[in-house]
Amino acid sequence: MHLSPDAIVYWQFGLLKLNATIVFTWAIMLVLVVGSRWVTRKLSMGLERARWQNLLEIVVIGMTRQIADIGLQQARTYLPFLGTLFLFLAAASLATIIPGFEPPTGSLSTTVALALCVFAAIPIFGISKQGLAGYLKSYVEPTVVMLPFNIISEASRTLALAVRLFGNMMSGTMIIAILLTITPFLFPVVMTVLGLLTGMVQAYIFSILAAVYIAAATHSSKSKTAATASGSA
């Protein structure tokens, strides 16, 4: 029994190796990209549209609104990053229903990689939005004393992001695997359904947290200015 799909290695050449995490990630990527391409190859601009196009529109518009609800203006700027994050995690969680499928999110390597992407994206979006000085200034808010705490917070929340997702996904598959040996038949099915729910919730939480962090990085000084203005008024 493997704790992580990283342990399943299909092919290795020196440092290069092809483990289950990468293979199943490619599989999810293939499904997502090919499905998107297939649906969007003949998009209708009119009022009549295909049901798959309708589904994708609902998903895309829903994600855009969710991003906007969090407080990110120009939600479409962040849609590719946050949307892809959510879709990948959701697809990985949903795919657990397929027998023999090892979710790549059950690997700490994958969650760390995604958390690092978020960790990198936060300053990129923050700097592009407020400039380097504006972004760096957010680390000394409200006082310079908070600088180390801010840095620790930045690092720890990235770690928490990675570990939370990994723990949930790994525990889900582990619980099912353990239950299969103890109480076969009905109970693992219930747990699989529960795993689907928790997987979706975790995908949502991961994406929302990423959005919140980005929003904090892009909005900090602006929201503070607005708060000061309203306070003085």
Add this chain to the structure above:
Amino acid sequence: MLIDWFTVVAQALNFLILLWLMKRFLYAPILRAVDAREQRIAAELKDAEAKQSEANKEREDFERKNEVFDQQRADLLRKATDEVESQRKAMLDQARTTADNWIAKRQQALRTEADGLSRTIEDSARSEVLAITRKALQDLATTDLESSMAEILMRRLRALDGQSKADLVAALGPASTAPIVSSAFVLPPQKRAAIQQLLLQLFGSNAPLRFEIRPELVCGIELSVNGQIVAWNVDGYLQSLRKEIERIASERTSSATAAVVAADGQGGLPGKDARPPDTEVAEDPSTAAAAPVQVSAA
């Protein structure tokens, strides 16, 4: 160790590739389609709004035109009604006038017919009266009556004066034809001699008289020479009587016509001056009655 750093790097790369692919194949086309649809819907809404306003405008225009049309129709209807009413009135007036004229003509015709009938009756009555009188006088005519008539003739001759006498004298001149004394019956010889004697005495003429019998004189006597006639007969009285009857009839016709004219209250009927051509104007009855003796050129 749970973290395989090669896998971490690979997964990060995978994620970035997926991000790029999804951006290219999912988000961009879907958002483009949504935007296009929204624009199209907005355009259609705007178009619909424009059409709505246009339709409102056209409806108002139509309603205004409809109102104007209704007004015009009402005007035309009223005008047509007025025209029909006036025409009806004119036609009724014309029909009434025609009927009145026709009634007047009918009355005139009836009146004319009645007049003609009464005139016919009067004529025949007059003729009958004259015939009866003539018959009675013929029955009464005897030699004594002839003697009396000769006496009357002689009295007339004696009463002649002025122009009449001169004319008669001229007619009894030396170159004259024999004077003719006409009567209905044979005159007694002594009366013939008396007349001859009187002519000699009054006019100096001893031209021999010729005596003729003319029954149509009825009750009368006549002396004629060279176109000059001195006569006395009952026919003169009868003529006077006829004229008197005609005068009375004419007066009655005139008064009836005047009454009709007054009743009609309008012209078109013959007035008092337009009598029928056969109606003679009666002369003064005294003048007419006093002219039984005629001296005239034949």
